[in-house]
Every structure is written in C-alpha cells, then in structure tokens.
Amino acid sequence: MANKTVQLEIKRQATPDAPAVWEKFDLEWRPGMNVTSALMEIAANPVTADGRSTTPVTYDSNCLEEICGSCAMRINGKARMACSALVENLEQPIRIEPLSKFPLVRDLQVDRSVLFENLKAVKAWVPIDGTYDLGAGPRLFPQDQEVNYPLSNCISCTCCMEVCPQFNEETGFVGAATIAQVRLFNNHPTGKVLKEERLRALAGDGGIQECGYAQNCVEVCPKQLPLTDAISDVSREVLLQKAKDFLRG
C-alpha cells in the first residue's frame, strides 16, 4: 500500500511583533492521527514540504484527551481542541491557526489568562469557612447534581470566547464560560452566599448585557455546556438584582 500523505498549512509567527507566515508540511499518514500528534511529528523532523529546515511549532498541549483545555486553536477555520481533531475527519490541506481573540505569544500559542482573571472577578468559588473538619457537606439531590455537573465540566479552553462576536476589546465582554460558572456557583447551597456579588459583577460594562445571543458559543463548546441556558438564567437574575438594588437605593 502506498503511504498516504497528510498536508498541513500552519500559520507561524516567531514573536508577537514578527510578521506571520504560512508554512506547509507533508507528513506520512498514520491511523488515529490527530492534529497534536501531527505537530509532535513536525517537532521530531522540522522540515517543510519544500524541504526547508524550520523550527518545531510552539503550541499549548497537555492531556491530549480533551480534558485539560490547553490545545484550542483554529483548524480549518473552526475553533476546537487539536487533540480530538482526527486527521481522517478533516479536509486537506489542514489549515491551522492560533485563536484570534487573544494576545499571540508564538505560532499557535496565545495568552488566555483573561478567563482566569474573569473567574476571579465573579468569585467563582464556594466560600468555605476553612479546610478543618466541619463534617459532611450540604445534602444535594441528584436532580441538582445533574444541573451542576455539566456546568462544572468547563475546561477553560476559551473556544466560546473565540467564536463570540461580542467578545472583543470594545465591549470587554466576559464571555460565556464565566457566566456559566456564575450559574454554577449561584446554584450551590453554600456558593449562593455570594450570589448578589456575582450578579453585580456581571451588571456593568462588559457584563451580561453585552451578549448578542449569536449562540455560537453553545455550538462550538467541546464539552457541550448548556451555555445559552446559563446566559438566559443569569441574565434574568442580573435584571432582578439591578431592580432590587435600585429599589434599595
């Protein structure tokens, strides 16, 4: 059997200020190959399709099983995780670019720390009294667990922010991932104690009212989070909170 070839086109940029260039690579096809394994292959033999030596591609990756959220990039125009992008399901040449809404570091690596800052701003945690032994946690029915668990599956990949038309410097929108975490912690028996603070954090500029309901987020989410439901729920709560705060003066 003749060896099949996989063609890749990768957008390269050596530093944030350097010009972007596209490089082509031809790799030998292997069963089960995915985009991260192709990038590893290039690292072991960094030569372009026209035989020129180049550098291994810089990109984020860690678990390679779509649970750490590291390897988000644009593959054939779509924001997704590279590890679960199986080569045999992709049209060739496979065009690979970095996410476009975050500061570029190098090649396919971008700085997504804005999400972690947003999580800080909305206090996405349960404020426990301390880690000493205080006995069992609150009882929680399976129905509630089944609401919370999917929201807790967010891997912080930021694909939802990448595809959101409203997520940009002009609006300063926090994005769907953060809103889903607000929904999660406001739904927790103890997490609830910070509910008002979280809602107020989403009430101002860059808050939930920036959402334009394009619904791209829920389509692209690799973990199928119910993002639009979370946004509707939280949106309603934010309005109620605003009304309450207004009446309280």
Add this chain to the structure above:
Amino acid sequence: MASPRIIVVGGGLAGLAAVIKIAEAGGSVDLFSIVPVKRSHSVCAQGGINAAKDLKGEGDSTDKHFDDTIYGGDFLANQTPVKAMCEAAPGIIDLLDRMGVPFNRTPEGLLDFRRFGGTLYQRTAFAGATTGQQLLYALDEQVRRHEAEGKVTKYEGWEFLSAVLDSKGVARGITALDLRTMELRSFPADAIILATGGIGAIFGKSTNSVVCTGSAQSAIFQQGAYYANGEFIQVHPTAIPGEDKLRLMSESARGEGGRVWVPRKPGDSRPAKQIPEAERFYFLEEWYPKYGNLVPRDIATRAIHRVVYQEGLGIDGQPMVYLDLTHIDRATLDRKLGGILEIYEKFVGVDPHVEPMKIFPGMHYTMGGIWVDFNQMTNIPGIFAAGECEYQYHGANRLGANSLVSCIFGGFHAGPNALNYAKNLSAVEGDGGHAAELARQAEINSKLIKNEGGENPFKLWRELGQIMTEHVTVIRFNKGLQKADEKIVSLIERYKRINLSDKSQWANTSFAFARQLKNMLEISRVVTLGALQRDESRGAHYKPDFPDRNDEKFLKTTKASYSGDVVGPRFEFEEVDTQYIKPRPRRYDVAK
C-alpha cells in the same frame, strides 16, 4: 518576623492542597507551574476517590481501607503514613463536598459510592467519570480565592530547574525558567514543596500528560535527594492504544459492571456482538472468581498479557482485548461513566454503548518517587514532596481511586509541615547559594543552546520510550534490563551532541524539552537499575525468573542516590514499617 515564604512547585491536586493549607495558616506562597494550574494532569483522573464512609451499609471501615491498601501494595508501603491517610480520607471527602465538588448522589441526597479494584466494598466517591477534573477545579477555585486575597502568587508558565542549596546543603530557594521569555531566575524561599506528578514521559507513550516528565524529581535527585522504589511502575490494564498517547479507560468502567473478555477461538474474525456468550472467555472472572474484573491493576495487566501473548487470544490476533459495557443500560452509563465513554467515542470513532471497547494495558502511574520521611520532607533539609512525585502511599502497586486521596492528604500534610519547618529555620548566611546556582544553570542553558551536533531531542526521546516500554514495564528479565540501561547510557552520550533546530530566545519549546530530556534519561536509569537489583516479584514488579515475593531479602524500600558516575545510581535498602499488619501472601482468587 516576616511570615515565612514557601514555594510550591506543581499545581495539581497535591500542590494546590499544600497551597491552601499554607495560605490558611497565614503563610505566603509562590506557586510555580509549567501550565496554568487548572490544566494540570490531575484532570485526567477519572473514576473516583476512596474513603471508607460506609454509606452503603456494608460494614466498611478505615481499617479495611488500610488493609486493602497495604495488601494491594504487596506490603511494600510504610504502614504508619498509609494508616493516617485512610483515617483522614472520609474527612477529605466531606471537605471536597463542602467545596462544591459535584459528586454523584443517592436519591436521599447523600454521596454515592461505587466499587473499585482490590476491594470488596463500595468505597469510591465519584463525579461522573471526571472526578480528578472536578476535584482539581474545586482546589483551583479555593486557591484563586486566596490569590485574590493576596496570599498566593502564581508563576504559571515557569518551569522548575533546580533547588538553591546553601553551603550547609539547606534549601534556600529554586531556579526556574520563564517558558515564554526564556528568562532564568532564582527565587528565595524558606521551604519548598515539590508536587510535580509522575514520570510517564520516560516510557514515550503513557496515560500521562505531556508535562509528566519527572524532570523536577530528577533534578533534585541529581542534587542529592534520595529516589525511592523507582522500579515500581503501574501499567493500567485498560487504556486505548493511540499514536500519540495511551488514553486511560477508567477502572470505574469495571466498577460499574464492565466485563473483560476475548473470543475463545484464536483469531475469531466475527464482530464482537456476533460471538455467543459460550464462546467468550471472561478470563478475569474465571481466574479470579472472588474479585473478577476488579482485581488490582498489576494482576489484570498480567492476565491480559498472558491471554494475548501466551495464549494468542488477542482480538484478531492483535494486542487488544474487549472491555464490554453493552449489557448496561444507556442512562446508567451516561450518568456514571459519561466522560470516559465520550473520550472513547471521540478518539476511536466507535460508540461503546453499542460496541465493546478494544483496550490494552498502558503505562499509567509512578508508585516510586522522591524519598520522604513521615513529615513529607526529603533528605535535603527544606525540600518537601507530595503527590505522585513521592513514594510513600502505594507500595508495590497502587489501588484505583487511592491516588486522589494520597495527593490531597500528602499536600495537606506537607503544607503545614513546611510552614513549621520554615518558622524554625536559621537565618540565611550570605546569599544562600543563589548566585552560584544561577551561574550553574546559566552555563547549562548557554551550552545547550549553542551545542553543535546531529542529534534531535525528540528522536532521542522516542528511542528512550521504546526501550523503556519493551524492557521495563509489565514483564522484566535481567538481560532486558541490562540492555535497556546500556541503551540509556548511549542516549546520554548522544545527548551531548544535541542540536536544537530552534535557537531562539522566545517561547522555545524544544529548548525546554531538551532540558527535561536530560533529566528523563537520568531518572530512567534509576527505574531500570532499581528493577535489575530487585530479584523477586512484588506488585507491579514482575520477573518470570523470580516469580515469588521474597520478604526475607526484599521487603525493603529501594533508595537510589546520584553518583554522577557512568556506573549509575548507588542503591541502598531501608526496612519497611510493618508494625500494624503482618505481611501475608497476596492472592485475589479467594477472599483475603
């Protein structure tokens, strides 16, 4: 006196657990991690976390958990810390529950528990089949809270290179590399906790994440720390074979009723569903009637090897066996195992609700690790270790769902102990060794970046992985181990001729990898030569030429120290603490 400054290296469960305890006690923490801590390898843990809460009315107890753990580890673990861990486990689950981990629930609203390997009790709490992810997130959220309050400073995207030791050999800080700017810096600290995970990368392909290279452990080993029981490597029985990695298929699949089988007829080419029940060989159930599919991992892995390689019964003659869930209803599978079934479907393209999965053993866990005392301190004063990177909770084989509890317990223990140590630390003399260590690291870096030669680090790494997987995993022969060591020595020699294809000073991943590779090679020798020394079979360490456990000679902890010489590490042996449970033969075909 200013509050002590503690450095924690590694932001998985153990590292974050330590950070939380220190922050809570008023210490200041600098937290270093190669990746944003929320992306640490702990997210890959799937099936659950053990604690004998006995919520199923089975009469489970922490004593039984302790006995299962010691017995499962073939009596190699020191018993005092294991006993303490098992006793603390129920409290840890309660705490995680209070932090908001979405554990599965019973109709009454209590925590649900399932069975795991090496026990007859339902002792494993779980959040679907992504328990590690959920636990890590809970700790990550608490650390973010402390960070917002100014008690924790994160250095994400920094890689630990070495400890800074003063003239008396006491730790005074670390050196680290900014993986973006490639800046080398030293950071002062009164105590250091390493929580840097496993060493899967030395086997090339494993279930571990990319960052699990063991580089940090190896670095402090080369600076004088003991490395203990390095030869004990867990090969998980059920992984999905893959080109780039072996993806874990959780033991919880069997905990929920999954069955392992092969066609009775060698090379049977019929699709699985067309093979009638009577023509299926459920070998684990036949060979181990009491524990069945839930024998400990070392036993299941060797059984799969036997069925495939000795009896020639692998599916289609390939090294694969079936893991079958198709008899369980879809709703139950989705509620309890959703995450792992999704992984299988995404990466293999086959729906495991409908078709039995095809699996094979894969390197999974590092039982051995940095030697620590019962306070989690290494033999280098001021350096502590917790989590998978240290050796003390799992003996010769780890039971499923014990890793998450050992990480959190170890971190909870290491944090306050490091703080106490730091409070009593004598003042530093001079610069504490910072300038000298920085100069040593700068020299290594500049040599590496300028090095001329024909070797590619990624290719050397592949060769390392192949030889380690062939000779130093499930079945070990002294001849093969010697051959592996010779190969590693030759790779160390070839490493001197590495030529980086990227010589830039910005986000240079090949440079960082090449630095890790040197450390991987050194730790590979510890694993390989440790295995060569141990002429017996115990837990995950199996030599057909020495098929029995030999307590008289080898009921001992292996301690390796760095010699700096081509002959390799020096080995010595330490008595094992067996004061609570007398060693007895370990077998799983009958109740123990």
